[in-house]
Amino acid sequence: MTEKKKLRIATTSLAGCFGCHMSFLDIDERLFPLLELVEFDRSPLTDIKHCGPCDIGLVEGGICNAENVHVLREFRKNCKILIAIGACAINGGLPAQRNHLDLRSCLTEVYLTEPGLAHGHIPNDPELPLPLDKVHPLHEVVKIDYFIPGCPPSGDAIWKFLTDLIAGKTPELGFGLIEYD
Amino acid sequence: MPTEVGLSTACLDPILGRHGHDASNLLQILRELQDCIGYLPADAITYLADKLAIPRVRIESVASFYSFLNLQPRGEYRVLFSDNITDRMLGSAELMQQMCQQLWAEPGKVSEDGLVSINTTSCTGMCDQGPALLVNGRAITRLTHQRVQEIGQLIRNHTQLDEWPADFFRVEDNIRRSDLMLDNRLAPGEVLRAALALGADKIVEAIKQSALRGRGGAGFPTGLKWESCRNAKGSEHYVVCNADEGEPGTFKDRVLLTRQADLVFDGMTLCALAVGAKQGFLYLRGEYQYLLEPLETVLQRRRDANLLGTNILGQPSFDFDIKIHLGAGAYICGEESALIESLEGKRGVPRNRPPFPVTHGYMQQPTAVDNVETFCQSVLALHMGAEKYRAIGTEKSAGSKLISVSGDCPLPGIYEYPFGVSVREMLQNCGAVNTRAVQVSGPSGVCVAESEFDRKLGFEDLPTAGAFMVFDDSRDMFEVARNFVHFFAHESCGFCTPCRVGTSMLKQTMDKVAAGHGTQYDLREIENLDRVLQTGSHCGLGHTACNPVLHTLKHFRPAYESRLKSLDFEPAFDLDGALARARQMTGRDDAGAHLKPEGA
Structure with a gap:
């Protein structure tokens, strides 16, 4: 009998704080049994820059600029199952606090009114991604298959979710593992 | 000139006095305070918390729950356009825009000069004579461009509401078909007299025999409810009439309270006799505030005629009186346990059930909550006798039902039918042609399409709380x-x-x-x-x-x-459009400054 093929997982953080990734690391020594079952594609853990075909994609953070859209699309194109992880990915979260401000006044305040930044002009280097006028949750840009709520979701919740998925079960967090804040 | 603090306390003391400094009257106190000064200022809430000896946050939680209560200053004139689909179909959105332009106001905001605030509100129960609006709580019907313009002028001239043309506030009954309920010629108290001779047990038995079911939509057997309430132990028993007619498209209770108030109060008193209550409440939706005064007059007349008060109709120790409680714009308060919470001066949040209100209702005491129409029907059922009453309608739906017809038909209004009438027959009677669909019993009810027009109103097939909104083939469902x-x-x-x-x-x-x-x-x-x-x-x-x-x-x-993109998934907004502002601010227009649709 051939050895069971390992699942490929990719992870990324968009308009997030990497808190969900830190929480992912909170599965601690369970990383070892996890690595028996999966291998990582694009992820801050591997430093691979672009993701190839994967089974599972974990995306933290919302969508605040054009680059976020490109990365999210790349994930959607390559991942069979795409998971929005954490409050920012699901609702926009903290970065979406800017949504009640006009982008014009944000940029003016930061680059033109306040002294000492960028020599008094709004950066326009084509290398820099342009900000969207509002911060959006992931599911408004691509189809998302699963959502893990929490800010951040606990390591236990992430562990339960992934092991369920890997075992082929519909993930269920249940009482104690679901947190909305 | 008095300071604002002085102003609100000057208003508050008499209000608090009227309500006996009782925190269970909080909603009524807040309503009256707002009538007095237009909104609920922070210092008044602090003062209230002190006088009622309750936490300030409890008052804020109540004030923020009801959409007719404002914690921020509103305009001197507060205009709320009814936003039901039937108002929309008659052009309410355009009329609201017209008024906003005329008065330099933005929807949802107070105009710069503090004169006016304009917004929308849920259905105000004037669907047969819409489009409608509320101005400082008073209903104005049959809006046209001309009428809106006149209203704008009156507001701009600071004309007091009392001096506005009476015709603006005229509410028609529009009764198109009447049957046993609207045709009854019973004198006030006539059935009560007969009921007193019967005694409580026999009244309950007679209502059970009549197979009367609740008219609020759920259709619970009324006799069973009264019996459970009667048998439940408690220090007090209560009767509550649910007149929080919030289901969009429903306006039958408005007409009953206008035309048959005595029948309603007879029914409540009958229920009080049956369950052994001394206190009754009529929960009147805030949109019907204009009915408060006439209803109070009827109550006073009944007290004078010994149909309310102590030893009613000479019966020793049969004491009962009715208090009217005004709602403040919350649809959920039509749910009976939320209504009771609201009666107790709290947020209108539904309770866990069981226990049901018949055992743990108002103030956790046994309470019979029935719809306005149910009380009317109970009087008729008792008067006619079970056998005759059951002969009307269908096997499982005895008696008649008021239907509020609105939408695309030449004859909108109130129709009283015995249960079992078909949708098709009702459409014929109201003159509707090219009908595409009918929404029976409001948004929470059933949308009936042409192929089902032979379905019949009644608990067997199409239960209804009374709304019947007609949509013709020009409407987009x-x-x-x-x-x-x-x-x-x-x-x-x-x-x-x-x-x-x-x-x-x-x-x-x-x-x-x-x-x-x-x-x-x-x-x-x-x-x-x-x-x-x-x-x-x-x-x-x-x-x-x-x-x-x-x-x-x-x-x-x-x-x-027809509205869908053919793709499996589409973003919820225009991605490239969302970069336009940043492009403008940075002066960029390179490829990286755009987001193309996927696959393009």
Whole structure:
């Protein structure tokens, strides 16, 4: 009998704080049994820059600029199952606090009114991604298959979710593992 | 000149006096305070908290729950356009825009000069004579461009409401078909006299025999309710009449309270006799504030005639009186346990049931809560006798039912039918032609399409609380459903997460489809949402919130599909458009400064 093929997982953080990734690391020594079952594609853990075909994609953070859209699309194109992880990915979260401000006044305040930044002009280097006028949750840009709520979701919740998925079960967090804040 | 603090306390002391410094009257106190100074200032809330000896936060939680209570200053004139689909169909959105332009106001905001605030509100129960609005709580019907312009002038000239033309405030009854209830010629108290001779046990038995069922929509057997309430132990028993007619498209209770107030109060008194209550409440929806004075007059007349008060009709120790409690714009208070919470001066959040109000109702005492129409029918059932009463209607639905007809028909208004009438017959009677669909029993009810017009009103087939909204073939049923979905999202009380979040997600999905960003995926998501709302919601609002969409999807799927993109998934907004502001600010227009659709 051939050895069971390992699942490929990719992870990324968009308009997030990497808190969900830190929480992912909170599965601690369970990383070892996890690595028996999966291998990582694009992820801050591997430093691979672009993701190839994967089974599972974990995306933290919302969508605040054009680059976020490109990365999210790349994930959607390559991942069979795409998971929005954490409050920012699901609702926009903290970065979406800017949504009640006009982008014009944000940029003016930061680059033109306040002294000492960028020599008094709004950066326009084509290398820099342009900000969207509002911060959006992931599911408004691509189809998302699963959502893990929490800010951040606990390591236990992430562990339960992934092991369920890997075992082929519909993930269920249940009482104690679901947190909305 | 008095300071604001002085002003609000000067208003508050008499109000507090009238309500006996009793925190259970908090909602009424807040309403009256607002009538006095236009909104609820922070210092007045502090003062109230002190005088009522309750935490300030409790007052704020109540004040923020009801949409007619304002914690921020509103305009001197507060205009609320009724936003039911029937008002929309008669051009209410355009009329509101016209008024905003005329008065230099933005919807939802107070005008710069503090003169006026203009906004929308849920159905005000004037669907047969819309479009309608409320100005400082008073209903104005039959709006036209000319009338809106006249109203704008009156507001600009600071004309007091009392001096506005009386015709603006005229509310028609529009009774198109009457039967046993609207035709009755019973003298006030006539049936009560006969009932006194019978005694409580026999009254309950007679109502049970008559097979009378509640007219608020659920159809619970009234006799059984009265019996349970009578048998329940408690220090007091209460009778509550639910006149919080909030279901969009329903206005029958308004007409009953206008034309048959004595019959309603006879029914409540009869119920008091049956269950052994000394105190009754009429929970009148805030939109019907104009009925308060005439109803108080009827109550006083009845007290003078010894039909209320002590030793009613000379019967020793039969004491009963009725208090009118005014709502403040919350649809959820039509649910009986939320209504009781509201009566107790709290947020209108539905209670856990069981225990039911018949054992643990107002102040945790046995309480019989019935619809306005149920009380009327109980009097008729007792008067006619069970056998004659049961002969009217169908086997499982005895008696008659008031139907509020509105929408696309030449004869909107009130129709009284024996149960068992078909949708088709009703459409013929109201003169509707080219009818595409009928929404029976409001947004939470059933959308009936042409193929089902032979269905009959009654608990066997189409139960109804009384709304009957007609849509002809010029109407877009998607927009009808979207209006209802917005209604539920607005009226969700926010207590349970499935409903609070689910109704908003449903609204966003419908708006996404309306904006042309929808896909088949979104339609499937609506079905998923329905499952969550059905199984996870605390009360009927959440359980029924998806109905308008599911029913219209069933009958009018092409109305949805014509709006969909053919793709599996589409973003909810225009991605490239969302970069326009940043392009403008940076002066960039390179390829990296644009987002193309995927695959393009």
